[in-house]
Amino acid sequence: MTDQASILIIDENHVRAAIIQEGLREAGHANVRWLNETANLLKRIVDIDPDVIIIDLESPNRDVLEQMFQVSRVVRRPIAMFVDQSDSISIRDAMLAGVSAYVVDGLKKERVKHILDMCVQRFEIFSRMEEELHEAKTALADRKVIERAKGILMTAKSLSEQDAYAMMRKAAMDQKRRLAEIARAIVMAEGMLK
């Protein structure tokens, strides 16, 4: 079953936008467009004339969209934010996930909710991916600095690799700090003593 509601995604993050588009298409929404260029945003929206607008909360352009609510001359069809008191929970969830939706009046609530739920899900998936990437990067950086600190200790104190490592571990445990922090301190101290 395909849904013909026209959905416009405004997101400057290419990866996230791709993930959302894919999700919506898989769910049977064939009419999805993505704007990553936001110059002249209001005019572009008017030209596209979407039923639903999905925008990420990080974008300052949300304030541009506010103009749609008061200036009926600007848009052909009245648009409302997906807010009514009964929807407060899903709005809150959406905001926590980092997304907001605007809907043309008259679109059935269930249809909109379906779209919004999908976007919230995809935003969450993207955040998790980002987090994992960040963790992986940190782990890699930690490993590098630990290796360097180990080398410094080995040279300075004529220690074996194992003993140098043990020395840092002990310092970390005694000071209740992360091993990478100890290693960073060693690397920094070496730089200053050079």
Place this chain on the structure above:
Amino acid sequence: MTRMKTIKVGFMPLIDAAIPIAAVECGFAEREGIQIELVRETSWANIRDKLIHDLFDASHMLAPLAVTTSLGVGNAKVPLAVPFGLNANGNCITLSARLYRALEEVLGHPPQNARQSAQALKRVIGRRKASGEPPITFGVVFPFSVHAIIVRHWLRLGGIDPHNDVQFLVVPPPFMVANLSEGVIEGCCVGEPWNSRAVESGVGSIVVFGAEISRCAPDKVLALRDEMAAKEPEAVHRLLRAYRSAARWCQNRENHANLAHMLAQPQYINVAPKTVLNALSGTLAVNRTEGRSMPDFLAFEGDEINWPDPRKARWLYAEIANGLRQDLSASQAEAAASVFRPDLFDAATGNNALPESQDPIGLKFGPAFDSNNLQGYIDALRG
């Protein structure tokens, strides 16, 4: 003493967020036994939505937005309470280099004051109309903002009809200079550092300081959900006392160098301290060759600024209705007035004085504002 819960406060990275930031950084909040968690936001729409959906307890907010949100004008209707005003003025009107040159041509010299620049603009608009050029578009930071109101007052000063002779477009402050440069807008009203950015990069010239238009129009305020004000008076009182101490500290010139460094930090505004200091001292380069200085360019403290005068809310309502070309409603005016909550301010601070000034806005041109006669005010505006 029982430990108070953490109060989550949303803010936009602007110089007029000084009070909430100083309340945290200088320990005023801690002294009142509260913990404030500051959360930086990217749009006023986010600020509003996170406040009304309980993700923030309080927020730095455009004064008109607190009124429209409470009245349900625009896109949500949730009653808010404004117990504290955060600043007066601090915005400028900046014109694109091309439009500024057109004003100079008309005058034969650079415009010297707000009236002169507006009158010159009127003649430029006339010429452009005659030659079939498109109308001038002004960028403002939000549909409901004191920025939009200031531009309208300035335009009227030159005999320009703000509703028919020009257009308005909402442009987020970080995009203002680019939009001026590309000609999407030809003028804007925005706070610092964005006007200075336009001047520095040769994209525009500052023609008006907001303080030239009004003495103490409400710009940003502290907004809470009405329900929070009712349910947690003790926390609100402490917050207000912390804000008042912070306001005094921010206003004191001796602290401005410290304040500039504090606000300039990456987690707050993320600009050079010098840029912040210029705005705090009210001394700005207005074009490539000239500077201008105005001691009350931006003010944080004073009875006319911090005390949430309901007459100011009535003024905001009148201006909002006028901006939308709507008729005034007595019940809406009352509802607007009740958003500003001097009772909370007084209960928290022990204040029992009423403002001395007859005129809570202090417009320097145009009709005097009488909060008992909104219709008369609007009629005078519409001329």
